[in-house]
Amino acid sequence: MPDRLTKIRSRLEAHNQAHVLSWADELNADQLQQLLDQIEQIDFEALDELIDQHIHHPDGSDLPSELEPAPYFPEDMPEDEMARYRAEGGQLLRDGKVAAFTVAGGQGTRLGWNGPKGTYPATPVTGKPLFRIFAEQILASQHKYGVTIPWYIMTSPINDADTRAFFLDNNCFGLDRKNIFMFPQGVMPSLDAETGRILLSAKHEIAMNPDGHGGSIKALRESGAIEDMAARGIEHISYFQVDNPLAKVIDPLFLGLHATAAESSGEMSSKMVAKAYPEEKVGVFCRSEGKTIVVEYSDLPEDLAQQTTDEGKLRFIAGNIAIHLFGVSFVERLTADRHHFGLPYHRALKKVAHIDPETGEQVEPDQPNAVKLETFVFDALPLAKQSLVLETSRVEEFAPIKNATGVDSAASSHEIQTERHARWLAACGLDVPRDDEGKVLARIEISPLTALMPQDLQNVDLPTAIEPNAEMAF
Ligand code: UTP
Numbered sequence: 001m002p003d004r005l006t007k008i009r010s011r012l013e014a015h016n017q018a019h020v021l022s023w024a025d026e027l028n029a030d031q032l033q034q035l036l037d038q039i040e041q042i043d044f045e046a047l048d049e050l051i052d053q054h055i056h057h058p059d060g061s062d063l064p065s066e067l068e069p070a071p072y073f074p075e076d077m078p079e080d081e082m083a084r085y086r087a088e089g090g091q092l093l094r095d096g097k098v099a100a101f102t103v104a105g106g107q108g109t110r111l112g113w114n115g116p117k118g119t120y121p122a123t124p125v126t127g128k129p130l131f132r133i134f135a136e137q138i139l140a141s142q143h144k145y146g147v148t149i150p151w152y153i154m155t156s157p158i159n160d161a162d163t164r165a166f167f168l169d170n171n172c173f174g175l176d177r178k179n180i181f182m183f184p185q186g187v188m189p190s191l192d193a194e195t196g197r198i199l200l201s202a203k204h205e206i207a208m209n210p211d212g213h214g215g216s217i218k219a220l221r222e223s224g225a226i227e228d229m230a231a232r233g234i235e236h237i238s239y240f241q242v243d244n245p246l247a248k249v250i251d252p253l254f255l256g257l258h259a260t261a262a263e264s265s266g267e268m269s270s271k272m273v274a275k276a277y278p279e280e281k282v283g284v285f286c287r288s289e290g291k292t293i294v295v296e297y298s299d300l301p302e303d304l305a306q307q308t309t310d311e312g313k314l315r316f317i318a319g320n321i322a323i324h325l326f327g328v329s330f331v332e333r334l335t336a337d338r339h340h341f342g343l344p345y346h347r348a349l350k351k352v353a354h355i356d357p358e359t360g361e362q363v364e365p366d367q368p369n370a371v372k373l374e375t376f377v378f379d380a381l382p383l384a385k386q387s388l389v390l391e392t393s394r395v396e397e398f399a400p401i402k403n404a405t406g407v408d409s410a411a412s413s414h415e416i417q418t419e420r421h422a423r424w425l426a427a428c429g430l431d432v433p434r435d436d437e438g439k440v441l442a443r444i445e446i447s448p449l450t451a452l453m454p455q456d457l458q459n460v461d462l463p464t465a466i467e468p469n470a471e472m473a474f
């Protein structure tokens with residue numbers, strides 16, 4: 001141990017991070033071991049470069065000069081084309097070539113929920129947790145296509161144990177445990193935003209943050225998930241985020257396009273919704289040098305964000321909703337040299353509680369004090385040879401729960417979920433009460449086990465109307 005400690009201490013000194021061992025003398029053997037193990041996981045040479053780039057010389061974005069809006073398949077494609085792609089996607093599903101993949105490693109700090117975000121009660125009537133909504137979609141899709149749909153879930157070292165316990169407590173929501181593959185993503189040390197010093201969450205522990213949803217590509221490889229998929233004959237991965245209860249886990253139209261359209265190399269495809277207004281805080285699909293990319297809302301120059309077409313629509317309209325399809329062979333190709341693959345890091349300025357390196361006291365910052373280095377999954381888009389974008393309806397597929405109140409909160413999500421299901425019921429001839437502004441005067445929830453799409457309601461025994469202020473779960 002003394003030898004190990006000395007070596008690690010001089011390594012830290014060489015990288016201006018000696019404070020990490022400030023309290024080494026006070027730690028018991030287990031604590032010291034834990035801290036040294038953590039330190040040994042860090043690639044300090046790479047970290048020095050990142051600190052230089054993101055803390056000492058943050059120079060904003062390097063936006064490509066030639067930026068065009070990305071073309072996309074519109075929501076109102078001709079019906080015969082849609083039917084053809086849907087049939088192709090349906091066949092891939094029946095052939096057992098599709099897996100579901102949820103990224104659930106985030107810390108959900110804005111929501112402030114005490115537990116993994118996937119355990120959050122998300123539906124407007126029964127308060128069903130996010131994980132259950134996706135599980136029910138998988139169960140219903142397995143039944144519909146007569147096939148097993150394995151579910152891969154990325155956690156983080158911070159929430160992995162709690163996520164596993166939640167699944168076991170809920171009997172895996174009726175899914176077969178051997179078709180659920182959970183794995184933790186990588187982490188990065190959180191850094192003091194002024195000095196670049198590594199933050200300590202306790203005297204024996206470095207404050208670590210998950211390395212972003214972009215860490216999923218690497219983690220798919222390192223966890224063995226991608227080999228597991230290959231062994232099962234999976235060819236396509238349906239990627240979605242844990243905080244969007246309306247994400248369609250399985251979408252035959254999207255699959256068919258991704259796998260067979262001439263505009264796609266079958267490597268990575270995306271869904272978009274039309275931006276509601278120029279300043280909306282969503283990334284935008286663009287084209288640059290023949291590649292599809294996402295430009296974050298904060299990086300899109302104001303004049304481009306405001307541009308409109310001759311028909312008066314926003315020119316840069318394709319908002320990223322973080323729903324993608326990946327080809328298994330694409331992930332295999334990207335990660336073939338697993339030690340060298342990595343998407344670029346971005347800096348996120350966040351509040352991180354920590355131990356003051358001088359006094360040892362706990363600090364609870366009220367302003368962002370730390371840089372978290374994170375990778376973004378959409379940075380993989382330009383690595384695909386050809387990548388397509390499909391438009392979808394916001395009400396059908398996008399009601400994220402990010403914040404405790406206001407925009408993208410549970411309350412706003414409940415309204416969108418209710419609206420979607422009100423439309424499904426109205427399409428079956430039900431009277432749905434609405435106020436003068438068209439807002440549904442009820443709370444409505446339809447389980448995926450009841451219907452995955454409006455047509456599935458045709459065989460369901462429904463009332464003729466929804467009473468005002470009713471709370472109805474089907
Ligand atoms: P967000 O960017 O909304 O981050 O993640 P978050 O960590 O959930 O929430 P905040 O920013 O702390 O409030 C979008 C999706 O990406 C996943 C999240 O779990 C969510 O499904 N994600 C994010 C990861 O899986 N890993 C990460 O490192 C970051």
